Amino acid sequence: MTTTQAKSEASLQKKPAQQVSELLAGLQRKRKWMLSLFAVGASMSWLIACGLGAFEIAPERVLTIIFAKLQGSLPEELPADAAVLLGIRLPRTLFALVIGAGLGVAGAVLQGLFRNPLADPGLIGVSSGAAAGAVVMLYFTPNMNTQLAGLSADSLTAAGALLGGLTSVFFVYRLSTRAGYTSTVSMLLFGIAINTITGAGIGVFVYAADEARLRSITLWMMGSLASADWRALALTSCVTAACLFSLLRIAEPLNAFTLGEAQAVHLGIPVSTLKRKAILWCTLAVAVGVAFSGMIGFIGLVIPHLSRLILGPDHRAVLPASALLGAALLVLADTLARTVVSPAELPIGLVTSIIGAPFLIFLLMQKKEVTST
Amino acid sequence: MTSPRGRSDRSLMGLIVLSFFIAASCSESNDVGAAQIKEEHSQEQAPKITAAPKPKEEAERIVCLGGTITETVFALGRGDWVVGVDTSSSHPSTVSGLPKVGYHRAFSAEGVAGLDPTLVLHTEESGSETALEQIEALDLHLHEIPSPYDEDSAVQSIRKIGELLGANDRAEQLIRSLESDLDGVRELVTKNTHRPTVVFLYGRGGGVMMIAGKKTSAQHIIELSGGENPEFDFESYKPFSSEAFIKLDPEYILMMTHGLESVGGKEAVLDLPGVNMTRAGEDEDHIIHIDDLKLLGYGPRMGQAALELFEAIHPELNR
């Protein structure tokens, strides 16, 4: 190519640097805009969700009630809609935002870690392990008034799920790590094994369960945000916030990692630490979500896809986008769950599956246009 | 279980369950109920809930969480006060037209609140705990009615509900009627020395079959009806095994009606390995089914259930 020959080595033109910085600045701008848009979208979704349900409350009234509460100027005897909003709906919608954000980011990070856009938090065994833990607890707590060590049945189930999720992943991680090196391929394989084992365990309990227990187990497994009280919200928020903070910090090294592990090492990135952090914080974010709300699928799979479709694969954009979109999606899905068969509720896992499955198909069909390497 | 393939299987299952769920839950009354609430709230900006309980002569708005509770409320003549029930409430048949707030062990707090009840009756099994707390915090007058498990607790339950609904007279009437049913059965039982052995089987579609052992509610109703429980060496439920069943060798098999249907009817039960080697496996008449709630709900129809069971296990007394 003549341009190469013609290039004088002494003089470097200013133009290329300018071009590049314009390009990068343009990308940054677009990202900031989209993320702001997503933030606004998530807030709007939340506001709408607060207003919909068995009681319909107009958005302005929602805000009025919230501000009155913050200012402490609510009457002693609350009007019905304020009571429902503050006591039931507010913790629940906030809960949905928090869990949705956690699931979205965890999915995005794991897709980067496994270098596979079809990865989903369930692959490493956290969801099924958490389910197994919860099912065991649900089986052994005969009725809602059981108390053990001062914990209610609900709390026991959540604790069981949390423990189950963390234990599963612990096994998968340890089995896949030799001499300080964690093989992601091994993690996938051991993840399948653990999923099968926990699945079988769950099957045993389901088989042995009587009518009442079976219903409880099935309903739990299909997911529900109904256990959202202020206590659960506080706990989940703290944990998820810690997870989000830690995961956002590994966004940049994750970019290099997705382009090849060897390359990432050559670029000076401590890959083993990266994997450990990614797995730990993703597991925690998902486990705490599953502990309180059962199995909610598809968010960790579909939301990162959507984020990447809009913003490109740079994790510094994809992770925050996945948090915001995941929050928005879950809060809207929960609203559907609460309103479609009112006064009963649909299990949220069902709603996300019904929305998520066709959406995933749609996204995958988009991908067909790009030729793979 | 949560592999990508497994997930799509589950979502397909979910779709099927969902359609049944929607079909079962949605009804015109639902829409009426929701429309009612919408109207109410568009007219008044913020209706207040008074702290003091209403005088008993005024109509209550009751939500019943539990099949026996619903049945009892209707039996006390307060059926028109009921604005919502749980999915396990199956009697009387008119409840199918009422709004459902979910399964009683995991009902929707907001759903209950949305029905604007003045009274919420639940059992010790109702939940989730969070939902109960939320209902409580909304001052919706939660009352626990422990699930009855024998004659005395059944009577107490009726009495308590009657008290709450200001229907004490009607409650006593109902109790007398129940006790007369029970007395009738007791008399028949004492007159008749033959006590055939009966075993209760819990069946559920998908290959689940369990035998009820000691300390089960089924055991008690069998005794009450003049049947005899075989010598169990286990408590609660145990998965069906042909050896265990042959060892028990009952004369009759008792099942809940829905359970029997879900496993494929009497032929399916007779086909179970080992059943045909027992006296219960002789013919279809040895397989008895009674409506789920009537049999194990220990509600107002308890006496009737006992009588039905008595007659079924004493065919020689039939006219």
Added chain:
Amino acid sequence: MISAKNLNLKLGGKQILDEVSFTISRGQTTSIIGPNGAGKSTLIRALAGDLKLDRGELSLDGVRISALSLRALAKKRAVVMQDTAVPFSFIAAEVIGLGTAPWGLSEAESSDTLGNVAWLTDVEHLLQQDIRTLSGGERQRVQIARALAQLWPGDRSRQVLLLDEPLSALDIGQQQRLLKLFEMLHKRGLTIISVMHDMNAALQSSDHILLLKEGQLLAAGATKDLNLAELLSRAFETPLEEHRRAGLEAPLILPATSEL
């Protein structure tokens, strides 16, 4: 610049590197050549610091490689490995930008670096394209740009560029263009070491070679000082001869004709 003393590595019962010792001076362009299974890729990986050797000392710019932190090492040497599939749609600019990771540059410095290396490797027109849609040759150049970005903020005379079979996926036109790029980098004082399959390309582009066979170093030195025909015939176990061509510094190595 690089000093290797008695490098030994045994993997799976096979001695992959056997008492390999050599030195490479600053600004030298070296090709590692030899028959298949000679241990060429292993050697370049060892030079990259990827492998733990059983025995031996490997130093880069006077410091033992094993003593350098990952990040410090990343600032001194850049590696271009063979093409791997990328599952996500990063654009070329993003891939090149990854190179600056070890340095923690400001946005301005980063853009500057990117602009320069993109110009050098002639990939400016590809910057906004999805890397998966590029041809093999274009992707290779983007990777080299990324490697250059990794070295750019440092002292060129104390850095090394390592390449594992950089020409294998390219057609002859792309190969020639890439070799001209290497020449330009060489003139700027960069030390370049590459594993080459194609002997003639190796000899054309490098002034030094390391000839490996079955883990052992058969020869190390300047191409003009070595008896290439004899050495290479021995290494590849086939008669080869040198052919001089006007205008080419290095001879062409071709199979010996039967009339010899």
